[in-house]
Amino acid sequence: IIKVKNVRKTYRGNGIEVKAVRGIDLTIKSGEFTAIVGPSGSGKTTFLNTISGLDSPTDGDIMLNGKDLRKMNGKELSDMRRDNIGFIFQSYNLIPVLTVEENIEYIMMLQGIKASERKERVSQILKEVELTGFENRFPPQLSGGQQQRVAVARAMVSNPTLILADEPTANLDSKTSNGLLDMMKRLNKETNMTFLFSTHDPLIMEKADRVITLKDGKIESDEVK
Amino acid sequence: IIKVKNVRKTYRGNGIEVKAVRGIDLTIKSGEFTAIVGPSGSGKTTFLNTISGLDSPTDGDIMLNGKDLRKMNGKELSDMRRDNIGFIFQSYNLIPVLTVEENIEYIMMLQGIKASERKERVSQILKEVELTGFENRFPPQLSGGQQQRVAVARAMVSNPTLILADEPTANLDSKTSNGLLDMMKRLNKETNMTFLFSTHDPLIMEKADRVITLKDGKIESDEVK
Ligand SMILES: Nc1ncnc2c1ncn2[C@@H]1O[C@H](COP(=O)(O)OP(=O)(O)OP(=O)(O)O)[C@@H](O)[C@H]1O
Ligand SMILES: Nc1ncnc2c1ncn2[C@@H]1O[C@H](COP(=O)(O)OP(=O)(O)OP(=O)(O)O)[C@@H](O)[C@H]1O
Numbered sequence: 001i002i003k004v005k006n007v008r009k010t011y012r013g014n015g016i017e018v019k020a021v022r023g024i025d026l027t028i029k030s031g032e033f034t035a036i037v038g039p040s041g042s043g044k045t046t047f048l049n050t051i052s053g054l055d056s057p058t059d060g061d062i063m064l065n066g067k068d069l070r071k072m073n074g075k076e077l078s079d080m081r082r083d084n085i086g087f088i089f090q091s092y093n094l095i096p097v098l099t100v101e102e103n104i105e106y107i108m109m110l111q112g113i114k115a116s117e118r119k120e121r122v123s124q125i126l127k128e129v130e131l132t133g134f135e136n137r138f139p140p141q142l143s144g145g146q147q148q149r150v151a152v153a154r155a156m157v158s159n160p161t162l163i164l165a166d167e168p169t170a171n172l173d174s175k176t177s178n179g180l181l182d183m184m185k186r187l188n189k190e191t192n193m194t195f196l197f198s199t200h201d202p203l204i205m206e207k208a209d210r211v212i213t214l215k216d217g218k219i220e221s222d223e224v225k
Numbered sequence: 226i227i228k229v230k231n232v233r234k235t236y237r238g239n240g241i242e243v244k245a246v247r248g249i250d251l252t253i254k255s256g257e258f259t260a261i262v263g264p265s266g267s268g269k270t271t272f273l274n275t276i277s278g279l280d281s282p283t284d285g286d287i288m289l290n291g292k293d294l295r296k297m298n299g300k301e302l303s304d305m306r307r308d309n310i311g312f313i314f315q316s317y318n319l320i321p322v323l324t325v326e327e328n329i330e331y332i333m334m335l336q337g338i339k340a341s342e343r344k345e346r347v348s349q350i351l352k353e354v355e356l357t358g359f360e361n362r363f364p365p366q367l368s369g370g371q372q373q374r375v376a377v378a379r380a381m382v383s384n385p386t387l388i389l390a391d392e393p394t395a396n397l398d399s400k401t402s403n404g405l406l407d408m409m410k411r412l413n414k415e416t417n418m419t420f421l422f423s424t425h426d427p428l429i430m431e432k433a434d435r436v437i438t439l440k441d442g443k444i445e446s447d448e449v450k
């Protein structure tokens with residue numbers, strides 16, 4: 001599902017040059033439940049952003065579901081993301097002026113799914129993340145962990161084939177993390193939805209089937225359990 | 226140093242009423258290294274915000290360093306915070322258009338500390354959080370964990386008597402978390418700086434001398450080790 005070859009990303013600006021990703025070769029197959037780990041600053045978020053096309057690599061090839069991302073224009077990348085990928089960003093990126101329900105259903109509206117089905121799926125996913133009854137609250141009214149759970153719900157509700165999750169449990173207590181990860185693992189086994197986590201959470205490393213360790217923008221180890 | 230009695234906070238708006246804090250009595254002494262823990266939504270951030278005067282309680286008394294917060298106006302609260310409290314917010318709240326150095330030295334400028342001393346202290350604190358050389362970068366150029374470490378540096382550099390830290394390690398790997406917490410604990414023992422953490426991190430719970438557990442806006446247990 002994901003195939004990258006010699007991907008590199010260098011940030012340039014203000015007279016400095018940061019080699020965030022320095023040559024990564026990687027293949028992720030459909031249905032994997034994989035964690036990318038590594039020290040702060042080792043390139044995890046940058047790498048995830050190149051896989052989704054949110055950021056363009058300085059060099060290298062990226063194939064997602066058989067499509068070469070470097071040949072796609074902005075609109076094609078955007079459509080591809082909308083229909084294939086669910087995102088959980090490291091900062092939750094919820095829209096503060098939309099309600100919880102509107103934040104979650106947004107992607108389904110873009111996909112043309114009708115209102116009654118959207119309402120049903122929002123209600124179902126809120127149950128999964130234990131926020132039943134929160135439909136009409138706004139992000140500024142939520143605790144850190146509650147916002148994070150809304151972000152998780154939003155990523156999953158459109159049934160994408162790939163979930164890219166950057167620190168999905170950073171602000172959650174272990175009971176909530178456990179519940180959330182077990183739900184994701186269950187979906188992974190039932191629907192073959194691919195999960196790629198970027199994380200420091202030992203709980204995710206423990207539950208993942210494969211753990212890839214980054215160090216200074218390169219792969220240091222790649223362990224299948 | 227902190228004495229609260231029957232503190233309550235109810236959020237009202239949009240036809241809903243959320244009783245975030247439902248009656249907390251608590252005394253924190255100078256020099257404590259204490260963690261407030263509890264499930265997501267249990268009131269930890271709300272409680273911290275009432276202690277610092279960033280939010281006003283719906284009811285109850287709050288004494289900070291002998292001063293009654295409810296008798297202070299906006300300017301007095303602001304001056305009190307500037308001179309006494311260092312904040313680490315759950316979302317890092319760095320100013321994106323200021324450099325790392327400017328973000329950290331901001332409070333010292335308000336306190337009238339001269340430029341050469343500010344430069345020296347910024348350099349020293351950046352060493353402590355392992356970000357030497359990052360003076361002229363901007364927050365959007367930093368990884369999640371790097372932004373968090375700048376927020377920690379900013380909270381500590383003005384030598385406050387009290388540090389309120391909301392999830393200071395949420396985006397950090399365990400090696401960085403360990404280093405950071407050991408530094409804080411060392412400062413705590415050397416200078417009697419009081420630390421009050423709100424967290425889900427088992428590492429902080431382990432290193433704290435006292436662990437207060439919240440549940441549904443009230444104290445469920447209070448354990449001194
Ligand atoms: N500005 C607000 N308006 C309305 N309700 C709020 C607001 N801020 C927080 N709340 C509610 O108050 C309750 C406590 O929130 P708080 O942020 O204190 O929790 P917390 O213990 O810090 O949780 P977490 O571990 O997830 O950060 C939650 O139910 C939350 O939805
Ligand atoms: N927009 C940017 N401009 C310049 N440099 C950047 C930018 N974004 C990230 N970097 C740098 O690239 C490197 C890798 O950052 P990245 O965010 O990928 O790390 P990470 O592994 O996700 O870290 P963390 O665990 O702290 O989130 C860091 O040194 C960071 O400072």
Ligand SMILES: [Mg+2]
Binds near residue numbers: 166369370
């Ligand atoms: Mg990151």
Ligand SMILES: [Mg+2]
Binds near residue numbers: 143144269271315
């Ligand atoms: Mg909180």
